[in-house]
Amino acid sequence: MSASQFYLPEGLPAPAPAPDGLDKPYWEGVQGNKLIVQRCKACKTFQWGPEWLCHKCHSFDIGWEEVAPNGVIYSWERAWHPVHPALKEHGPYIVVLVELPHAGNIRMIGNLLGDPRQEIKIGSKLDAVFEHHAGSKMPYTLVHWRVSK
Amino acid sequence: MTNRTLRGKTAVVGVGETTYYKRSGSPDSEFVLAVKAILAACQDAGIDARDVDGFASYSNDRNDPSRIAAALGIRELKFSNMQWGGGGGHGSGAVASAAAAVATGVADCVVVFRALAQGQFGRFGQGPKMAAISGDAAYSLPYGVLSAAQMFAMRCTRHLHETGVSRDTYKAVSLAAYHHAQNNPRAVMYGRPLTSEAYDDARWIVEPYQLYDCCMENDGAAALIIVSAERAKDMKNKPAYVLGAVAGSEYRNGAPCHNAPLYATSSFTGIAPRLYEMAGVKPKDVDALQSYENFTGGVVMSIIEHGFCSHEEANSFLTYDNLIAQGGKLPLNTSGGNLAECYMHGLELITEAVRQIRGDSSNQVKNAKVSMITSGPMVTPASSAIFGSLETL
Numbered sequence: 001m002s003a004s005q006f007y008l009p010e011g012l013p014a015p016a017p018a019p020d021g022l023d024k025p026y027w028e029g030v031q032g033n034k035l036i037v038q039r040c041k042a043c044k045t046f047q048w049g050p051e052w053l054c055h056k057c058h059s060f061d062i063g064w065e066e067v068a069p070n071g072v073i074y075s076w077e078r079a080w081h082p083v084h085p086a087l088k089e090h091g092p093y094i095v096v097l098v099e100l101p102h103a104g105n106i107r108m109i110g111n112l113l114g115d116p117r118q119e120i121k122i123g124s125k126l127d128a129v130f131e132h133h134a135g136s137k138m139p140y141t142l143v144h145w146r147v148s149k
Numbered sequence: 150m151t152n153r154t155l156r157g158k159t160a161v162v163g164v165g166e167t168t169y170y171k172r173s174g175s176p177d178s179e180f181v182l183a184v185k186a187i188l189a190a191c192q193d194a195g196i197d198a199r200d201v202d203g204f205a206s207y208s209n210d211r212n213d214p215s216r217i218a219a220a221l222g223i224r225e226l227k228f229s230n231m232q233w234g235g236g237g238g239h240g241s242g243a244v245a246s247a248a249a250a251v252a253t254g255v256a257d258c259v260v261v262f263r264a265l266a267q268g269q270f271g272r273f274g275q276g277p278k279m280a281a282i283s284g285d286a287a288y289s290l291p292y293g294v295l296s297a298a299q300m301f302a303m304r305c306t307r308h309l310h311e312t313g314v315s316r317d318t319y320k321a322v323s324l325a326a327y328h329h330a331q332n333n334p335r336a337v338m339y340g341r342p343l344t345s346e347a348y349d350d351a352r353w354i355v356e357p358y359q360l361y362d363c364c365m366e367n368d369g370a371a372a373l374i375i376v377s378a379e380r381a382k383d384m385k386n387k388p389a390y391v392l393g394a395v396a397g398s399e400y401r402n403g404a405p406c407h408n409a410p411l412y413a414t415s416s417f418t419g420i421a422p423r424l425y426e427m428a429g430v431k432p433k434d435v436d437a438l439q440s441y442e443n444f445t446g447g448v449v450m451s452i453i454e455h456g457f458c459s460h461e462e463a464n465s466f467l468t469y470d471n472l473i474a475q476g477g478k479l480p481l482n483t484s485g486g487n488l489a490e491c492y493m494h495g496l497e498l499i500t501e502a503v504r505q506i507r508g509d510s511s512n513q514v515k516n517a518k519v520s521m522i523t524s525g526p527m528v529t530p531a532s533s534a535i536f537g538s539l540e541t542l
Contacts, residue, residue: 013291016281049404049405049406055404079355080355083274083275122306140279
């Protein structure tokens, strides 16, 4: 994949798994086009972002579960002012907060693909799009979203 | 246990600040700014700075009280307190800490201060520039959510969506602040009025914030001094009694990756009732409100969560005419605040709240007896405080 195929220009901070191993399953999952999130083995509560224990029952036996890579727009923003050198002359770009109703209504952040000036509606259904940065020194994958057809 | 309250036990008896500068404009280092503001507050109170025996600050202020105490020759340091949490969320919380220390005899004369030299240490409005990031930030920075504005815009979008509050309320907050700054010679925006047209025509920073919805970036320092109510009686300034000061956050407000359950709030739903209960006042008793503006949208949420109007009333209540000191129903940010006086991380809002009680604000509300501050909307923890004049005790 060439740089031009990435939603945002290269040079922003790249995500890396936490050194303590906490979120390794997530970052490995997305490299394989899978959305894997925390779900407590004891009480079945979904949880995001990653924690060492379940906030509901305090079990440390947290499992990871693959969930369908879709959701709905819970909130959004369109960023115009560049606050990083990599974003100079770029923009606007859209960030969405995506809710996963089938996974305990956990939320995650991503970019909304398509026209950066498009009209955005809270509640719109979205599908995840995995953006692989395989050529990076430490390969990683970002999870973006596209309005469902 | 009875009488577990801060109400009426302490008072602010001095306020001070340095010249307020545009970011990078300070000729002094941040440490020098901190010390100058503290000395100014001591002079205002009529006390010898060597008699200060405690410090409270927040947001990881870089100026260590032990170092300040050494520089000022303070006789004995008894209290040195830093509140966790970023942003200005703990401005009023630092007042609570200082008041609690004085009320319980831990210390006798505590300074609350905040110093910022963004020129020396980096701008708040710029994103971090590391090559890689792990932990909670790994789920936001790579998507271009890098600055405070970008962190909080999403909460405001959701709030507007859920409640039907209009962005016209944002504009009213901004115009009122700039209006007040025109009467305040300390204000960075003194002599630089903002018109309705200029507000509307300003560029987007990140929707739903335009340029004048965002706080400034500044250099400077501010400080205030808290002593016991008993001691305050004999000091030179009219005391601003601490009627209430509380801090905190709701259930899982700090859940990572924007997973706070009460997402469309400014973090005050638990604080506001506790504050009013401690202070023994109601929103209608408040004569002037200083409400922390990281962004105007957070101010609107703070005002609603503190019960000054409902979501349904917000569009008709939060107007420019209602928010100015000259006849408004809820005089708001009467020094110009973070938007137009100086972004001193909200400590300038607290000194202004004191001035309203003393009667020496540049936008004085007539006979102000109850003066309130809300610190740090949308961050966790947040905090609020209420000062009162002698007759409110």
